[in-house]
Amino acid sequence: MAEEKEETDVLTDGFHLIIDALKLNGINTIYNVPGIPITDLGRYMQAAGMRVLSFRHEQNAGYAASIAGFLTQKPGICLTVSAPGFLNGLTALAHATTNCFPMILISGSSEREIVDLQQGDYEEMDQLSIAKPLCKAAYRILRAEDIGIGVARSIRAAVSGRPGGVYLDLPAKLLGQVVNEAAGANSLVKVVDPAPQQIPSAGSIARALEVLKGAHRPLIILGKGAAYAQADDAVRALVETSGIPYLPMSMAKGLLPDNHPQSAGAARSLVLKESDVVMLIGARLNWLLSHGKGKAWGTKPKKFIQIDIEPREMDSNLGIVAPIVGDIYSCASALVAAMGKKWEAPPTAWTDAVKEKVDSNVARMAPRLQNNNIPMDYHGALGALRAIIKERPDAVLVNEGANTLDFARSIIDMYQPRKRLDVGTWGVMGVGMGTAIAAAVETGKPVLAVEGDSAFGFSGMEIETICRYNLPICIVVFNNGGIYRGTDENSAGDDVATTVFVKDARYDRMMEAFGGVGFNVASPDELSKAVNTAIESGNPTLVNAVIDPGAGTESGRIGNLNPQSVVVKNNTT
Numbered sequence: 254m255a256e257e258k259e260e261t262d263v264l265t266d267g268f269h270l271i272i273d274a275l276k277l278n279g280i281n282t283i284y285n286v287p288g289i290p291i292t293d294l295g296r297y298m299q300a301a302g303m304r305v306l307s308f309r310h311e312q313n314a315g316y317a318a319s320i321a322g323f324l325t326q327k328p329g330i331c332l333t334v335s336a337p338g339f340l341n342g343l344t345a346l347a348h349a350t351t352n353c354f355p356m357i358l359i360s361g362s363s364e365r366e367i368v369d370l371q372q373g374d375y376e377e378m379d380q381l382s383i384a385k386p387l388c389k390a391a392y393r394i395l396r397a398e399d400i401g402i403g404v405a406r407s408i409r410a411a412v413s414g415r416p417g418g419v420y421l422d423l424p425a426k427l428l429g430q431v432v433n434e435a436a437g438a439n440s441l442v443k444v445v446d447p448a449p450q451q452i453p454s455a456g457s458i459a460r461a462l463e464v465l466k467g468a469h470r471p472l473i474i475l476g477k478g479a480a481y482a483q484a485d486d487a488v489r490a491l492v493e494t495s496g497i498p499y500l501p502m503s504m505a506k507g508l509l510p511d512n513h514p515q516s517a518g519a520a521r522s523l524v525l526k527e528s529d530v531v532m533l534i535g536a537r538l539n540w541l542l543s544h545g546k547g548k549a550w551g552t553k554p555k556k557f558i559q560i561d562i563e564p565r566e567m568d569s570n571l572g573i574v575a576p577i578v579g580d581i582y583s584c585a586s587a588l589v590a591a592m593g594k595k596w597e598a599p600p601t602a603w604t605d606a607v608k609e610k611v612d613s614n615v616a617r618m619a620p621r622l623q624n625n626n627i628p629m630d631y632h633g634a635l636g637a638l639r640a641i642i643k644e645r646p647d648a649v650l651v652n653e654g655a656n657t658l659d660f661a662r663s664i665i666d667m668y669q670p671r672k673r674l675d676v677g678t679w680g681v682m683g684v685g686m687g688t689a690i691a692a693a694v695e696t697g698k699p700v701l702a703v704e705g706d707s708a709f710g711f712s713g714m715e716i717e718t719i720c721r722y723n724l725p726i727c728i729v730v731f732n733n734g735g736i737y738r739g740t741d742e743n744s745a746g747d748d749v750a751t752t753v754f755v756k757d758a759r760y761d762r763m764m765e766a767f768g769g770v771g772f773n774v775a776s777p778d779e780l781s782k783a784v785n786t787a788i789e790s791g792n793p794t795l796v797n798a799v800i801d802p803g804a805g806t807e808s809g810r811i812g813n814l815n816p817q818s819v820v821v822k823n824n825t826t
Contacts, residue, residue, distance in 0.1 A: 263433070263434040263435070264431050264432065264433060264434055265431070265432060265433075265434040265437045265438075266397065266428070266429055266430060266431050266432070267397045267400060267423075267427045267428040267429060267430045268293065268294055268297050268428050268429070269297065269301075269437075270397055270400040270401065270432075270437050270440070270441070271294065271400055271404065271423070271428075272294075272297060272298055272301050272303065273437075273438070273441055274400055274401050274404035274405070274441050274442070275303070275330070275404060276301065276303065277441050277442075277443050278404070278405070278408055278443060278444055279327060280327060280328070280330060280408075281302070281303050281304060282303065282304045282305075282306070282321065282330070282694065282695070283295070283298055283303055283304070283305045283306070283330050283331075283332050284306055284308065284314040284315070284317040284318045284321070284329065284330065284331050284332070284687075284690075284691065285305060285306070285307055285308070285314055285331065285332035285333065286307060286308050286309070286310065286311045286314055286332075286333055286334065286338055286341075287307055287334075288334035288338060289334055289335070289361070289375070289376075289425075290334070290335065290361040290425035290428065291332055291333070291334060291359075291360075291361045291423075291428075293428075294332070294361075294428060295307070295332065304694070306690065306694065306718070306722060307718070308687070308690075308715060308718055309714045309715055309717060309718060310341060310712070310714065310715070311331070311333045311334075311338045311339075311341035311342040311345075312341050312342065312344050312345050312683065312687070312712075313345075313683075313686055313687035313690075313712045313715050313718075314331050314332075314333070314342070314345075314687065315331040315333075315341075315342045315344070315345020315346060315348070315349075315356070315358060315687065316345045316348065316683070316684045316686075316687030316688055316691075316712075317329065317331070317687040317688065317690050317691035317694075318330055318331035318345065318349075318356045318357075318358075318691070319331075319345055319348055319349035319352070319354040319356045319418070320354065320674055320684075320687070320688045320691045320692065320695075321356075321691040321694070321695050322349065322354045322355035322356045322411070322412075322416065323352075323354045323355075323477075323481055323671070323674075324671060324691070324692070324695045324696065325695055326355070326412065326416075326448070326481070326483060327355065327408075327412065328355040328356055328357045328407070328408055328411035328412060328419065329349075329354070329355070329356045329357070329691065330356075330357050330359060331345065331346075331356065331357070331358050331359065332359050332360075333358065333359070333360045333361075334360070334361055334376070335360060335361045335362045335363060335375075335376040335378065335380070335425075336362075336363075336376035336377070336378040336380070337376065338360065339358075339360040339362070339378070339380050339383075339384075340378075340383075342358045342360065343358075343383070343384065343387055344681065345358070345687070346358045346384065346387055346388050346418040346420060347387040347388070347418065347679070348418075348677070348679050348681050348684070349388075349417060349418035350387060350388050350389060350417040350418040351677075351678055351679040352477070352677040352678050352679060353415050353416050353417055353477075353478060353481065354416060354417070354418070354481075354677075355411040355412045355416040355417065355418075356411060356417075356418045356419070357407050357408070357411055357418075357419045357420075357421055358384070358388075358418065358420050358421070359421045359423060360380060360420070360421075360422060360423065361423055361424070361425055361428075362378070362380045362381075362393075362422050362423065362424050362425070363375065363376060363377045363378065363424065363425070364424050364425065364426050365393075365395065365424060380420075380422055381393050381420070381422045384420035384422075385420075387418070387420075388417065388418040388419055388420050389410050389411065389417035389418060389419055390406070390407070390410035390411075390419045390420075391419070391420040391421075391422070392406060392407060392419070392420070392421055392422065393421075393422035393423075393424070394421070394422070394423060394424075394427055395424065395427060396427070396430070397427060397430035397431070397432045397437065398432060398436070398437070398440050399440075400427075400437075400440070400441075401440040401441035401442045402440070402442055403421065404421070404442070405442035405443075405444050407419045407421045408444050408447055409444055409447045412447045412448045413447055413448050413449075414448075414562055414563060415561075415562055415563040415566075416448075416481070448580075450579075450580050450582070450583050451562055451578070451579040451580045451583065452579055452583050452587075453560075453577045453578060453579035453584045453587055454578075455587075457575065457576060457577045457578065458577065458584075458587045458588060458591050459591070460574075460575045461532070461558045461575040461577055461588065462588065462591055462592065463575075464530055464556055464558055464574055464575045465495070465497075465530060465532070465558070466597075467530070468529055468530035468556075468599065469529055469599075469600055469603060470527055470528045470529045470530070470599070470600075470603045471495075471497045471498075471528065471529070471530045471531070471532070471599050471603075472497065472498055472499070472500060472517070472524050472525075472528035472530070472531045472532070473491075473492060473495070473497050473498070473499040473500070473531075473534060474499070474500050474501075474502065474531060474532070474533050474534065474536045474542070475488070475499055475500070475501045475502060475505040475508055475509075475534050475535065475536065476502045476504075476505055476533065476534065476535040476536025476537065477502060477503075477504035477505050477535065477536075477677060477678075478534075478535025478536065478561070478562075478581065479505055479508055479534045479535030479581055480504055480505045480507075480508050480535070480670050480671050481535070481671075482535060482580065482581035482582060483670075483671075484580075484581045484582035484585060485508060485670050487581070487582045487585040487586045487589070488508060488509075488534065488581065488585050489508075489509055490585065490586075490589045491534075491585040491588055491589050492509060492515060493515070494589050494592050494596055495592065495596065495598075495599075496515070496596075496598030496599055496604070497515070497532070497599055498515050498516075498517040498520075498524055498599075498603075498604060498607045499513075499515055499516060499517060500517045500518060500521060500524055500525075501516070501518060502536055502541065502542075503652075503662040503673060503675055504671075504673055504674065504675060504677060505535070505536075506518070506662070506666075506667040506673045507646075507667030507668055507669045507670050507671070507672050507673060508670045510666070510667070510668040510669075511666035511667055511668065512666060512668070514608070515604075516611070517607050517611060518611075518663070519610070519611040519614045519615050519618075519663075520607050520610035520611045520614060521663075522549070523606070523607065523610045524607060525549055525550055525551070526549070526550060526551030526553070527551060527553065527606075528553075528555060529553060529554070529555055529556065530555065530556045530557075530558065531555055531556070531557050531558070532557075532558040532559075532560070533557065533558065533559040533560065533561075534560045534581060534584075534585070535560065535561070535581055537561075537566060537569065537678075538557070538569060538570040538571060539569075539570075539678060540814075541678065544570040544571075545557065545570050545571040546570070556574045556575075557571060557572075557573050557574060557575075558573070558574070558575040558576075558577065559573045559575075559576055559577065560577045560579070560581060560584045560585070561576075561577075561578065562578070562579065562580055562581075563578075564576070564578045618632075618664075621633075621636070622635070622636030622639060622664065623636055624636070624777070625776055625777050625778055626776070626777075626801075627775050627776045628775055628799050628800060628801045628802075629775065629776060629777060629780070629798060629799065629800050629801065629804075630800065630801055630804045631656055631657070631660045631731070631800065631804055631805070632660070632664070633776075633777045634731065634777055634780055634798055634800065635660055635661050635664040635665060635703075636664065636777060637777040637778070637780045637781040637784075638661075638665060638701070638703060638729070638780070638781075638784065639664055639665045639666060640781065641701070641781065641784055641785060641788070642665055642666065642667065642668075642701070643666065643668070645699070645788060646667075646668035646669050646672070647669060647672070647698055647699075648672070648698060648699045648700065648701050648788065649672050649673075649674065649689075649692040649693075649696055649698050649699070649700045649701070650665065650667065650672060650673045650674070650700075650701050650703065651674050651675070651685055651688045651689045651692060651700060651701070651702040651703070652665075652673065652674070652675045652685075652702075652703045652704075653675055653676050653682065653683075653684055653685045653688075653704060653705065653708040654682075654703075654704060654705025654707065654708040654731065654809075655705055655707065655708075655736070655737055655805065655808060655809035656705065656731075656733075656737065656804070656805040656806060656809045657703060657704065657705035657708065657731045658675060658676065658705070658708075658809065659809035659811070660809075661703055662675070665703075674688050674692060682707070682708050682711055683708065683711025683712050684712075685702050685704050685708055685709060685711075685712055685728075686702070686709075686712035686713065686715035686716065686718070686719070686728075687712060687715065688702075689702040689719070689724075689726050689728070690715065690718060690719060690722075690724060690726070693724040693725055693726050694722075694724070698725075699725045699726075699727070699788045699791065700724070700725065700726045700727070701727050701729065701784065701788070702726060702727070702728045702729065703729050703731070704728060704729065704730050704731065705730075705731050705733075706730055706731060706732045706733065706734070706735075706754060706758070706760070707735070707736040707754075709728070709730050709760065713760070713763065716728065716763060716764050716767060716769065716793070716795060717767045719769070719793045720764070720767040720768050720769045720793045721767075723792075723793065724793060725788075725791040725792075725793075726793055726794070727784055727787035727788055727794045727795075727796065728764070728794065728795045728796065729780070729784065729795075729796045729798050730760045730795065730796070730797055730798060731798050731800045732758060732760060732797055732798060732799055732800060733800040733801065733802050733803075733804060733805055734753065734754050734755075734756055734757075734758070734802045735750075735752045735753040735754050735802065736751075736752040736753075736754075737752055737805045737806065737807050737808065737809070738752065738802060738803055738804070738805045738806075738807075739752075739753055739754065739756070739802030739803075740753075740802050740803045741753055758797075759771075759773060759797055760795055760797045761773050761795050761796065761797040763795065764793065764794065764795035767793075768793075769792065769793035769794060769795060770787065770790070770792050770793065770794040770795075771794070771795050771796075771797070772786075772787075772794065772795075772796045772797065773796075773797045773799070774796055774797070774798055774799065775799045780796065780798050783796045784796060
């Protein structure tokens with residue numbers, strides 16, 4: 254009897270049930286900023302064998318969690334303190350939701366009875382209500398015995414259907430709640446098949462193939478959804494069986510190598526304008542594709558086929574004549590099976606025209622990518638990095654900025670899937686360091702983060718985090734002394750122009766301050782040498798790449814989105 258009583262008296266609490274629930278579901282990495290009330294939770298997680306990486310700002314921890322979700326197909330976890338920390342994490346949560354990255358933002362919070370009566374608790378805020386518009390789902394757990402089901406629901410919501418962000422609210426009092434250990438263990442839930450296959454209907458497959466059969470100038474567009482799906486072999490089989498030219502969106506680059514004979518990446522303008530049937534695979538007709546309208550798409554009528562797991566995405570901008578609803582692996586496999594071995598390739602007049610345009614554009618660009626100008630322009634600098642990625646195709650490329658992003662996505666070829674990570678659909682600035690850290694942690698591969706100096710400024714303090722964990726990350730800051738350009742002038746005062754930074758800034762010395770390696774380079778040759786040295790060493794490194802201040806353009810290649818005033822005012826007094 255004494256032994257039986259002793260067994261029933263063994264207790265656990267909210268802290269340990271949260272840890273056990275996450276570990277039961279294969280989640281062992283946490284991206285966090287510690288503080289009240291979750292400091293001890295992080296400590297207990299570490300003691301339980303989880304990897305807990307502490308950041309300098311919650312937004313960057315959230316970006317790390319979101320890209321971890323993209324890379325692993327499991328929800329990345331961002332853990333924050335209440336109110337201000339929670340709010341800092343919300344931008345990353347919205348980023349994950351918009352980009353369809355599975356992520357769970359877990360935040361400590363004030364007690365409900367105090368929040369609801371607005372009694373002025375420490376960092377009091379109704380976090381659940383604030384989070385709901387920015388994510389797929391939001392939950393609050395009030396009882397320790399509900400932790401298992403709350404974590405399970407959060408995981409399923411994050412990865413099922415179209416993935417996205419989930420918010421999980423943990424009031425401080427929950428963490429210290431005590432329950433019987435055996436009862437607590439029994440309350441935990443291992444999520445079974447959280448993202449089941451969704452088989453497309455036979456009718457939708459037949460309809461799509463009929464449309465393709467009637468095409469004279471077909472085109473396949475691969476989106477980051479196709480990369481996320483990790484259905485690489487099925488997608489490749491569909492592209493190669495069909496014989497159709499394909500255009501990868503930026504985070505889909507490498508799903509098939511950019512030097513593949515069917516790649517139309519270097520002929521983007523031609524294939525968008527001239528195509529008559531377009532198949533979208535894990536891609537949306539959003540702003541990145543001009544919503545399927547306007548001069549980028551030419552004047553020729555087009556029919557769209559769309560593969561997507563979310564039926565509500567169909568007809569979002571244009572009518573989709575052949576929607577295929579299902580997961581990408583199942584849809585691509587069904588199409589290949591239905592094509593059989595006698596599928597007729599597109600007319601050679603079309604494929605030859607595309608190839609000719611690709612070859613012509615590549616040849617025309619080659620001399621610009623080989624220049625060794627001092628100071629560097631974007632083409633010379635990115636040409637050097639292009640060669641490095643070709644030699645090291647398993648390295649992960651992280652990329653953000655205005656001109657730095659826009660030029661790099663077309664200049665640097667990728668050869669393996671999920672090796673190019675950038676701002677994605679939402680276009681948010683500042684994802685770089687969080688993304689680079691998660692890429693290094695989740696893949697174990699060297700990371701090359703190519704940053705504009707403006708973009709780097711949003712998350713630059715995380716270089717201390719990179720050094721603290723000794724991660725194999727080489728950051729290249731394209732330093733042109735400003736936002737877009739470093740040459741703007743203030744016509745009406747003594748302050749520098751709104752887009753201009755400190756001249757001749759030395760970002761490399763920031764890295765050196767934390768024990769990393771810094772390089773200051775002025776030519777493509779110097780840049781190539783520094784980056785190769787960094788990748789070979791595996792040491793945290795920052796390369797300050799001096800770019801001609803006048804080399805950039807306003808808003809990169811999306812200047813058309815920047816409104817212009819038509820009113821001229823006389824500001825002289």
